[in-house]
Structures are given as C-alpha cells and as structure tokens.
Amino acid sequence: MGKTLFDKVWDLHSVRELPDGRTQLFIGLHLIHEVTSPQAFQMLREKKLKVLYPQRTFATFDHIVPTENQRARPFADLLAEEMMQALEKNAQEFGVKLFDFASGDQGVVHVIGPELGLTWPGLTVACGDSHTATHGAFGAVAFGVGTTQIRDILATQTVALVRPKVRRIRVTGRLNSGVYAKDVILAIIRKLGVNGGIGYAYEFAGEVIERMTMEERLTVCNMAIEGGARVGYINPDKTTFDFVKDRRYAPKGGDWEKAVAFWESLRSDPDAVFADDVEIAGDAIEPMVTWGITPGQSVGVGEKLPGFEGLSSMERASYEEAYKYMGFTPGQPVQEVPVNVVFIGSCTNGRISDLREAARVVKGRKVAKGVRTFVVPGSQSVARQAEKEGLPKAFRAAGFDWREAGCSMCLAMNPDKLRGREICASSSNRNFIGRQGSPTGRTLLMSPAMAAAAAVTGRVTDVRELMKGGSR
Amino acid sequence: MTPDAKIAVVKGPGVAVPGNDLDTDRIMPARYLKCVTFEHIGQYAFQDERFTPEGKSKGHPFDDPKHKGAKVLVVNKNFGCGSSREHAPQGLHRWGIQILVGESFAEIFSGNCAAIGLPAVTASEADVKALQAFTKERPGEDVTVDLAAKTASFGGRSVPVELREGARRAFLEGTWDSTAILLEGLGDVKKLGEKLPYLRWTGV
Numbered sequence: 001m002g003k004t005l006f007d008k009v010w011d012l013h014s015v016r017e018l019p020d021g022r023t024q025l026f027i028g029l030h031l032i033h034e035v036t037s038p039q040a041f042q043m044l045r046e047k048k049l050k051v052l053y054p055q056r057t058f059a060t061f062d063h064i065v066p067t068e069n070q071r072a073r074p075f076a077d078l079l080a081e082e083m084m085q086a087l088e089k090n091a092q093e094f095g096v097k098l099f100d101f102a103s104g105d106q107g108v109v110h111v112i113g114p115e116l117g118l119t120w121p122g123l124t125v126a127c128g129d130s131h132t133a134t135h136g137a138f139g140a141v142a143f144g145v146g147t148t149q150i151r152d153i154l155a156t157q158t159v160a161l162v163r164p165k166v167r168r169i170r171v172t173g174r175l176n177s178g179v180y181a182k183d184v185i186l187a188i189i190r191k192l193g194v195n196g197g198i199g200y201a202y203e204f205a206g207e208v209i210e211r212m213t214m215e216e217r218l219t220v221c222n223m224a225i226e227g228g229a230r231v232g233y234i235n236p237d238k239t240t241f242d243f244v245k246d247r248r249y250a251p252k253g254g255d256w257e258k259a260v261a262f263w264e265s266l267r268s269d270p271d272a273v274f275a276d277d278v279e280i281a282g283d284a285i286e287p288m289v290t291w292g293i294t295p296g297q298s299v300g301v302g303e304k305l306p307g308f309e310g311l312s313s314m315e316r317a318s319y320e321e322a323y324k325y326m327g328f329t330p331g332q333p334v335q336e337v338p339v340n341v342v343f344i345g346s347c348t349n350g351r352i353s354d355l356r357e358a359a360r361v362v363k364g365r366k367v368a369k370g371v372r373t374f375v376v377p378g379s380q381s382v383a384r385q386a387e388k389e390g391l392p393k394a395f396r397a398a399g400f401d402w403r404e405a406g407c408s409m410c411l412a413m414n415p416d417k418l419r420g421r422e423i424c425a426s427s428s429n430r431n432f433i434g435r436q437g438s439p440t441g442r443t444l445l446m447s448p449a450m451a452a453a454a455a456v457t458g459r460v461t462d463v464r465e466l467m468k469g470g471s472r
Numbered sequence: 473m474t475p476d477a478k479i480a481v482v483k484g485p486g487v488a489v490p491g492n493d494l495d496t497d498r499i500m501p502a503r504y505l506k507c508v509t510f511e512h513i514g515q516y517a518f519q520d521e522r523f524t525p526e527g528k529s530k531g532h533p534f535d536d537p538k539h540k541g542a543k544v545l546v547v548n549k550n551f552g553c554g555s556s557r558e559h560a561p562q563g564l565h566r567w568g569i570q571i572l573v574g575e576s577f578a579e580i581f582s583g584n585c586a587a588i589g590l591p592a593v594t595a596s597e598a599d600v601k602a603l604q605a606f607t608k609e610r611p612g613e614d615v616t617v618d619l620a621a622k623t624a625s626f627g628g629r630s631v632p633v634e635l636r637e638g639a640r641r642a643f644l645e646g647t648w649d650s651t652a653i654l655l656e657g658l659g660d661v662k663k664l665g666e667k668l669p670y671l672r673w674t675g676v
Contacts (some may be wrong), residue, residue: 015660021638024657026664038508086508130556130580144581146558146584158661176573194493195550198579230579292622294493314548318492411502432497432554439520469641
C-alpha cells in the first residue's frame with residue numbers, strides 16, 4: 001500500500017511513540033519571532049535548559065514592528081521595544097541566528113523562510129504561529145505551535161503531536177483570468193468549512209495546484225489553518241526545486257543532487273491511501289470576498305450575500321452575529337459594499353508576485369477619495385525587488401502608502417490599525433471580529449488584485465472589470 | 473512530576489460562552505500579546521467581548537456576578553480557532569477556568585491547553601446545550617467533571633465527556649508536562665538527528 005508524502009515525512013521524523021499516544025516528532029526547521037517566543041526562553045532559563053540544536057532555529061522580527069521608520073530604536077511603543085530586546089538578547093544568549101533589520105533579510109517569518117532557502121521539501125517545520133502551514137507548499141510538514149511547545153522544541157528539537165489523517169483536495173481544470181490562489185483557498189474553505197479540517201492534514205493537488213508558481217502555492221497552504229487543518233502541503237516538483245536551487249541556505253554542489261533525489265522520493269505514491277478525497281472545479285471559482293467574521297463566510301464577487309435557508313440553529317446564530325457585526329443585509333450584492341481602508345501584504349499575500357498583480361491593477365488609476373491604503377512588502381528582500389521593478393513608485397503615483405516590511409495590519413500589533421467601524425479590503429487571512437486593531441473594525445478578505453481594485457473604486461469591485469482591455 | 477500535577481476531578485460553578493468558531497483573537501485580543509510573561513493576562517480574557525471600546529460593560533458572562541468563581545467553561549464548536557497564541561488558554565486559565573467542556577476545539581488550541589494542564593473535553597451538542605442552560609438557570613451551582621469516570625455531572629444528571637485517551641491518562645497521572653517526557657527521549661532524538669539525511673548537507 002502506497003504512502004502519502006505526509007506519512008513519509010512524519011515517519012522519517014518520528015523519534016518514538018509517547019506513553020500518551022502522541023508522537024515525539026523531530027523538528028527539522030524551527031522559526032521564531034518576537035511575540036510568541038520570550039516566555040519560552042524564560043521557561044528554559046527557569047529549567048536550566050539549553051537549546052539542543054541552535055543551528056536549526058532561526059529568528060526574525062515581524063509581528064510588532066512599525067512599517068514606518070522601523071530602524072528608529074527604541075520604538076515609540078515601549079512594550080514592543082521590550083519584546084524586540086528580549087528576542088535580541090535570547091538569540092544572542094542561546095546562539096540562535098537572528099535576521100534583524102540590519103541584516104537586510106528581516107521580514108514576515110513565512111516569507112523569509114522560503115526566500116532564504118531555509119524551507120525545503122521533506123522537512124518538519126514548526127513556528128509559534130498558526131500560518132506555519134505556509135511552508136507546506138514545498139512538500140514540508142509544517143504547523144503552528146504554542147509557546148510551551150516552542151520551549152519543548154528549543155530544549156529537545158522535538159514536539160509531542162497527535163498524528164492527523166490526510167485529506168486530498170484536488171482542484172481540477174484551469175482558473176479563469178483574474179482568479180488567484182487566494183480565491184482558490186477561500187473557495188476551498190467555503191466548501192469544507194472553517195472547522196472541516198480539524199484532525200486533518202490537507203494535501204492540495206490537481207492540475208490547478210500543479211500549474212501554480214511557488215508563491216501561489218504558498219498562499220494556498222498558508223490558509224489551510226483557516227479551514228481548521230493545522231497542516232497543508234503540496235507534493236514537490238520541478239517548480240519547487242527550481243525555486244529552492246541556489247538560494248542562500250539551499251543544499252549546494254553534490255548535496256543538491258542528493259537532495260533532489262530524496263525530495264522526489266517523498267511525493268505521495270500513486271496508490272497512496274487518503275482518509276478522504278475532495279474535488280473542486282477550478283474553472284467554477286470566481287474572485288472571492290468574505291462578508292462575515294470567519295474566512296468561511298465568503299461569496300463570489302458576482303454574488304449576493306447569503307440568506308438563512310438550510311442553516312442549523314447554531315449556524316444561523318453565527319450568520320446573525322456576522323450580519324449584526326458587519327452591518328450588512330442578506331441579499332445585498334457584495335459589490336455594493338464600500339471600503340475605507342485597503343491593506344495589501346501579510347504572509348498570505350505579501351510576496352513580490354502579489355505586489356506585481358496589485359500594481360498592474362492600479363497603474364494609471366488613483367486611489368478613491370478618502371480611502372486609506374497600506375502596501376506592506378512581506379520582507380526587506382521583497383521590498384528591494386519591488387524597488388528594482390519600480391513598484392513603490394507606481395503605487396505612490398496612484399496615491400498608495402508604501403511601507404516597510406512586517407505583519408502590519410494583518411493583526412495590527414503595530415501602529416497600523418483600523419479606526420472605529422472602518423471596512424478594510426484586505427489581502428490577509430483573517431476577518432475575525434476586531435482582528436485589524438479596532439474592536440469594531442470590519443475586514444473583507446480578498447486577493448491583492450481585488451484589494452487594489454477596491455482601493456481605486458472605493459467599493460468591492462470585480463477586478464476583471466478593471467482588467468478588460470488592459471490598464472487605461 | 474509532582475503529585476499536585478494530577479488532575480482527576482474539577483468541581484465548581486460553570487459559565488457558558490456560547491457560539492461556534494470563537495477564535496483566539498476574541499479570547500485574547502492581539503494587543504495583550506505585547507508581554508514577555510503570561511503573568512498578568514488573566515484579566516484580559518475576552519476583553520473586547522466584555523467591554524466596549526469606551527470601557528463600558530457589555531454584560532458578558534465573565535462579568536456577571538452570578539458566575540463569580542466559575543471554573544468550568546462551556547463552549548460550542550471549533551472553540552479557539554485561528555491564531556496559535558497560547559495567550560488565549562493561558563488567559564482563561566489565569567482568569568480562573570480549570571476545565572473546558574465544548575462540542576469541539578481547534579487543534580492548536582487544544583494542544584496548547586494540554587501543554588499547560590488545562591483539560592478541554594468534548595460532549596455531544598445536546599449535552600453541551602443542556603449544560604449551558606444549567607449554568608444560566610442555576611448559576612453558582614457546581615458542575616463536576618470527572619476525568620476518571622469521563623462524566624460531567626450537574627443538577628442531578630450526568631452526561632458522558634470525551635478526551636483523547638492518552639491525554640486523559642496524562643492528566644490523571646500528573647504526567648502532562650511534555651518537556652520532562654520529551655527530555656527522556658533525548659538519546660533517541662540525537663540518534664535520529666544523525667540519521668536524518670539532510671542535516672549533513674551543505675546549507676544547513
């Protein structure tokens with residue numbers, strides 16, 4: 001009987017079965033950032049423990065960094081400054097490599113792992129951040145952990161985990177023009193629900209996924225967790241290997257050949273057995289927009305907001321809560337919804353290809369009156385590449401605010417926040433109540449191109465309308 | 473492991489916070505993650521669910537004097553979804569919650585609960601709703617969750633609760649602190665580290 005990639009990687013990294021039935025799993029790559037790691041290092045100190053494999057943990061700053069004048073230290077926010085200093089001190093004391101501002105490599109942890117060539121197929125990857133599933137795009141088994149588990153990984157390079165089942169999600173056919181990886185994952189979550197993936201790892205497969213670039217695959221795997229799946233992955237192929245090759249931390253010389261052969265061997269076998277299989281027709285996917293307070297509450301841009309037909313009493317309560325919070329009405333076309341703020345960035349959609357697509361939409365156009373905008377590159381490296389391509393200039397010419405790298409308004413732990421009940425068209429991953437820094441703020445998730453379209457019209461807009469006949 | 477790490481029975485008043493998909497941003501808003509210790513975050517559990525931006529009480533169950541001293545938190549489906557922030561279960565725990573009973577829990581959240589000694593047990597939709605109704609109708613009265621018997625008892629009735637068997641045993645035996653157990657396997661960890669093909673490649 002064949003094995004899935006997940007089975008092969010899990011078995012390879014399994015140290016032993018623990019008395020409580022979980023697996024003691026070796027972590028091939030551990031990434032840390034300033035928000036969820038300080039308590040873990042403190043626990044190590046209290047227990048007088050060292051970091052077992054300091055060369056397999058890498059640190060950066062992303063969650064709380066300002067996106068303007070970010071090198072001006074100390075930060076105006078003294079609590080944020082304290083966390084920065086804690087990570088600097090911890091990295092130095094425990095011998096962990098830190099990609100700080102001066103390194104030129106700083107950025108959102110899930111953006112810099114791949115771009116530095118740290119993320120490879122066949123690794124187990126852990127980070128104190130739920131969007132760690134992003135790295136699964138390479139054929140790694142990657143998942144988010146809590147702070148106590150970070151302590152465990154630092155001390156033992158292992159974590160205790162329950163082995164999930166594997167569900168294969170095949171996206172067939174072809175995507176229509178103007179439909180992006182973001183729309184694919186939002187469509188998957190709409191179909192399977194925000195809790196459908198509990199207990200599962202998602203293997204994303206099918207022609208649409210196979211044809212995707214690495215950056216598109218990263219977007220899909222990034223949001224597996226929004227469907228409840230802690231792990232999402234894609235089998236590695238030539239696209240994967242071409243992306244990793246020659247990056248700073250990629251295997252070199254004779255080791256490269258060995259690596260590719262090893263990675264090839266990890267692909268799910270043709271006769272691999274999955275717990276279940278789901279199929280989604282790629283050509284039926286429209287540009288997607290969320291209207292509610294979970295990433296599963298979404299519609300195609302051509303649709304009207306849903307009614308209450310066929311809902312269970314609890315689902316109905318969720319819908320009612322969402323409508324009340326958002327201030328929308330069932331039956332309202334989603335394209336009537338106005339936006340006050342546009343955020344383009346995040347570990348979901350803050351990569352160079354995302355910025356290129358958004359820039360293509362705004363070229364020759366202007367941000368609508370009164371709309372605040374944030375374009376936040378995912379890393380210093382993305383920002384440098386964007387400069388080379390003239391993207392900051394293009395965004396600024398259209399009236400966008402071009403910022404420095406960080407998580408920014410995805411979770412608004414830095415100064416970038418919604419105010420009051422503002423509605424934000426956001427290329428990020430969560431539309432939870434209060435997520436973007438105002439306890440009453442509202443978030444509409446969509447692709448970067450759709451967010452750019454919303455910025456120029458001031459309302460939710462089908463980006464395909466703006467793409468007709470190219471830019472003006 | 474110290475004997476007081478054993479968790480067999482939690483007995484105390486219950487409090488219901490109803491709703492599916494209650495995410496960890498709602499349990500612990502991101503601005504309270506700006507801390508280098510978990511020590512003081514108990515007071516911020518459900519902060520924005522409890523207070524308006526102006527600081528006015530919204531009448532959340534956590535602030536209802538009738539639920540003062542609640543130890544058993546009763547929730548619905550997919551509780552704790554979203555962000556992996558351990559600050560969420562830490563906040564609930566430090567607020568005074570000693571066990572969660574729900575229809576289902578998000579995976580990272582339940583893993584974090586297990587790691588900090590906060591059991592999160594599941595029960596059927598009907599039983600959870602009955603327990604939620606009980607905490608509203610008879611607030612302050614004890615709910616007893618018995619991990620050995622796998623039951624939740626309240627108001628003269630008893631309903632079955634579930635918890636992954638290994639986790640249940642670990643709570644009963646007081647062996648839920650994972651670091652100690654993982655450290656026991658350190659010899660095997662190092663052996664595996666030598667066997668993994670990629671740790672010897674250039675680039676690492």
